[in-house]
Amino acid sequence: MKSVVHELARIVQTVAMADLPIDQVNLIVESISETMAVDVCSLYLANDKQEMMLLASHGLAAKAVRRVKLPPGKGLVGLVASSRHPLNLADGELHPNYFYIAETQEERFHSFCGVPIVHTGKVVGVLVVQGREIRHLSDEEQGFLVTLAAHLALLLGNSPLAHGDMVGYNERVSGVKGAPGIGIGHIKLSDHGELYSVVDTPCEDIPGTLEDWQQLLVVVRGQIDHERESLGSEITGSVAGIFSAYKMLLEDPAFVTYVEAGIEKGNWLPGALRHAIQHFAELFLAMDDPYLKARHEDVHHLGNKLFNAWRGIKPVDAPPDMDIVLVGPQVSVSDIAAVPSERLVGLVCFEGSGLSHTAVLANALGIPAVMGTGRIRRLVDQASIIVDGNNGQVTLNPGDMVIAEYQRLANDRRSLMKQLEKLRELPSITPDGTEITLYTNTGLLADISPGLHNGAQGVGLYRTEIPFMVHDSFPSEEEQVSVYRQVLEAYKNKPVYMRTLDIGGDKPLPYFPVDNEENPALGWRGIRFTLDNSQLLMTQVRAMIRAAGENEGLRILLPMVSSTSELDDFLQLLEDAIAQLETEGLSILRPQLGVMVEVPAAISQIPFWAEKLDFISIGSNDLSQYLLALDRDNPRVSGRYDHVHPAVLMEINRTLDLASKHNLSVSLCGEMAADPVAVVLLLGMGLRTLSMSAAKLPQVKWLIRSLPLNMAEALVSRALTCPYPAEIREMVRTELEGLGLQDLFN
Template sequence: MNPLLELTRIVQAAAQASSDADQVELIVESIHRAVGVDVCSLYISQPDHSMLLAASRGLDPRSVGHTLLPEGTGLVGLAARSRHPVNVAEASAHPDFRYVAETHEDAFHSFCGVPLVRGGQVIGVLVVQSREARLMSEEELAFLVTLSTQLALVLPMDPAAISRARGTSQRVRGVKGAPGVGIGKAWICDRDDLYKVPDKACADPEADLRQWHALLEQVTQEVEQERRSLEPGLSDAVTAVFSAYQMLLGDSQLRDGVAMRIRAGQWLPGALRQTVQHFADVFLAMDDPYLRARHEDIHHLGNKLYAAWTGNDARPVSSGKGPVVLVGSKLSVSDIAACHPDRLQGIVSFEGSTLSHTAVLANALGVPAVMGTGGLKQLNNGDTVIVDGNVGQVLLRPAASVKREFRRLQQAEQALKGELAELVNESATTTDGQRIRLFANTGLLADISPGLANGAEGVGLYRTEMPFMLSDTFPSEEEQEHIYRQVLGAYAGKPVYMRTLDIGGDKPLPYFPIEEENPALGWRGIRFCLDNSALLMTQLRAMLRAGRDSDNLHILLPMVSNTGEIDALRSLLDDALAQLGDEGYPLKRPPVGIMVEVPAAISLLPTWAPRLDFVSIGSNDLSQYLLALDRNNPRVAAAYDHLHPAVLREVARVTAIADEVGLPLSLCGEMASDPAAVLVLAGLGIRTLSMSAARIPRIKWLLRTISQADAAALAQRALHMEHAADIRELLQQALRERGLERLLNST
């Protein structure tokens, strides 16, 4: 046996299994064959920490799915409890041995159990047994230990789901797409995927070119019709989402890319696939989750164009009665538009993230959504589905009692929405009179209207990367000005904080590739911009021109870590103002500030104060750099918590420094939309918070319900605690005591 080849083969096969049940069966069968033992079994940890026999080769098959070992019982329990392999030649002689009659394991003497550990928790035990009374060799044991480590990463996130029979209730975890609870019958939106189209020679390039231009015109009209079908009585965000699709359809890079490939001899579907994959892969390679999510928009559009070419774009969900939950791997706005708003109760996407266009639209429509669930292989059309967008979970075929409880939550959610709608035009003022401004984070034009509709008092973070990502060349000054002017105009009279280009290192441009061993600490943010000062000058000029008729532009610098970076930016801004003044633009110098996300910036804030007009804490990056944790890495994400004592103490230090030197301070990131964290932030004296638009009403309600004095007392208690879990429990209990427990169900 070649251990490396066997490891690779078993792990790859397990990862590609068509269902959870098939996966565990394949695992035990492959190990049984590779190691040459008489028995191979997989025990899976249950919620009460008992161990269920989920699969076996060699034990009585009737015991699979039924044999349950209480926590700590037998040699399996010993392996789980000790988190160390148990390797014995004669199992029955071991003091921890427990005979399980229904497995009929009498004939087997040796026992070797290896724990499967993920995220610090034992999720199962892999067991091999032999009729011969022998110890597993060092090589065999090393193979099993290595294999168990890798298998722990490919087993389902909810290992207990492995043992559930088909047709029974099932809970699946995903990520929050849009808040709320929805209950309805599943409608699976499957269609031909453009990415499965093969390459093929083009028989008649001129005919394919004509068909390509006709397809563009047809789909452009369809997108406009879909926009109109959703538009009445809904926010402008719906229109903005479709506008993004129309922008892509009109983009010369898409049009010309397909045409070029057709002329090179590729048939139309193949040319479309190659072009779409090229642009989608550019975004998919980004480490920034917001930019990475944009690859889905391009894939959605490619599928729509391909469906129009095949003529298979019909969606029967547009007819019929009753509540519907749309389910699919790549749900698009077209799928949503095909369902009557009164029927649409929820959205479940196998792929995607909180930043997907699907999630953006779900938020705008007020439809609960869960993203990134992975394929729900045991789900059929018509199955009852509960979409819990508040915590990012999906319940398949729930029991009647579970449905009743979620209907109660659904009614409570609707009542809360009604109450919060009355606060849209009210300020976020504490009961003892302290005003806190609530801003929105945006990046797409589609994100703008939801912020205004939810009462945003400005834009705390506008990401300017998008024009650079959508082009095959650096966008011109005029192109950037056009986009920035729309954002500033939409928020006329309200402050807009525009972050300069945060790209480089881990977010390379398709036409400016960068390769680094450690991109998180590399050529990114202000470092990249200053090293490419001509690009930064163009962007500064575009911002200044866009803001010439208003006074709401604020320029925000990312990833600042030294004084020279601020001085260099100020010098470039002086030059830009002088140039535009000579060109006849009467301009006023906008306020300039930095994002505090590199820990080094904290100590230098007093030195920088005379050079700055404001500061903004970027809580996501600051937390990651302080904790040395990538919250998007599933192996360490569980340890990430912005309520970590070190994070809270550094936020408190920044707040104190800003107050001492007289710098206006804001905070953006997930902390700003976490009700527990907001108690601390308000108590520390932070008076401006920026968050996703959907979270503004809830945070406003929270702030209007508490006093500044209470928040300050809670903040001081939190700052003296040592564990993030204890801090969170303190703050959540404070919310319950103040009658705000409903916020805990919607975070």
């Protein structure tokens, strides 16, 4: 056999490039047959009933393919699946589990070697080779099959073929939830030129190209202003921050001069622009914080916008009287603005995350969106498509029955959201009279209005990193005051919890590089970074206090605190900042102070810190990840992540008990705050303040106003004795459905 490594790479790459799932499985069996010089190679894939379906074969009778189904555990293939272990036989007919199926005409073959294909711990298929000769496969050959099966598991684990999809109808593609809702329409491809595909080319006229660059900046600034005006009436000002961020980068001297330097070195404008965009995008991409990491998409968006403006490309031209779903690697703001709002029913992006500007804009406009699907091949303009933003799924070429079912869900969802609008001005209070406070999370100025529109009682987490990321040097105190004041004034007379700068480790600033760390998640970040750079922290604290003035709403929130000395050092800095500002004659108020409980070590130290703090805020995302040692953004382990894991619930319960004993108020932010199952358990534990994305506020308020507190308390008592997250979820969900709240899970 040829080089194992070479052949593995060749087969996996060939299969991955196939357009359709059925093409993938055919390529698998053909490529393996050729490489191993075997008479038969067959691929069996498990369906929903755990039957092993013969989906592709080189060597067995063609009439058996996609018709033969082996009952669970039946035959040699069933034995491989049930044992999760390879089976290498010189003559398969002699084995007691041998099961003959006449349709396959496999009586001509003797040797048998089958290996299981396992995805996320479950057997999803079996790969089989057979031969006319009576012989065992060599160790090398068996090892090749085992290794190849491990690679193929990543390709086949979620294959629609197991559900009978052979021709691309009703084909489902999974992605990331971008904005909730269901959109049914027709594809309009938003796939313009890709800046990252540009190659370096010598510049023939450097002075002229520099002038072209300056003119291009003027043109794109004008486009951005026009798009902002076009969308203004639709978004009620809530997405202004997106356009401000674009213009901020266009006016950033560090970015402009980076492109100019590339041109002056002899690169043509697109090449110099590509280098600059990749440089600034990679700074964000290297960060650990999901919110900041998502900002690399915004830089990439702007790069493509500049490139396409240079090429003279115009936004998509949507057909009249047709419901449109924009689909592309990155759907631009220009394309969104070009489609009449009443015709734009969905967005699908091959790249991006739920935190990207496209997702923020989709939420503000109320357009269902799915992000990060990966490239979807063989898309055709005006083909039918369904966007399920509630579950992060896209259905291509849906049949009439599927469309009808989704239309019913969409109508139900629309009716529900219309009903929930009536709750906006009503208190968030349980049927038995317990009041719950609901805050929103924000970081972009674009996020401000949706929270107010949906009835947020304040800001539970304001991320202050963005002003630091878009400058070519540390932002001045005056610049920070201006940004913070906008947020505080928008939520005047309401609490605003501002987290101090959370950078460092693997979240470097472009103008303040930090040496690489072997384990940045446990490294120089959060409060550790800012205390070591106390001049930056002093400027930021002064800016926060000045922005608040005599507004009582400011709360300062410290990230990643793990020791009493860190808290003491900050308290001294806070005292110094207040003294300085009072000496300068400013009218200010001392802000309330709290820490984020996201490092598990913080929980046990709450008794030591109680006299130094006004509140604590549980950062459920980081706390869950640290407790479970699981990265929820790592696809290899994310399936094991669940914040209703008993360990997480018990530590949150312990946190609430300690806070209660020491008279500390507690809030919780992160995904738990918007998960209906988790909300029930948190209320049952005694939590009374939640902070979440603006889009989730209406549903959570509906849940609170429908849920008797004694039911939540009974459920949490049962949950804390249950060892399995799945059982906890099922138990709570059953009770909520009994209250008529099943639509919370749609």
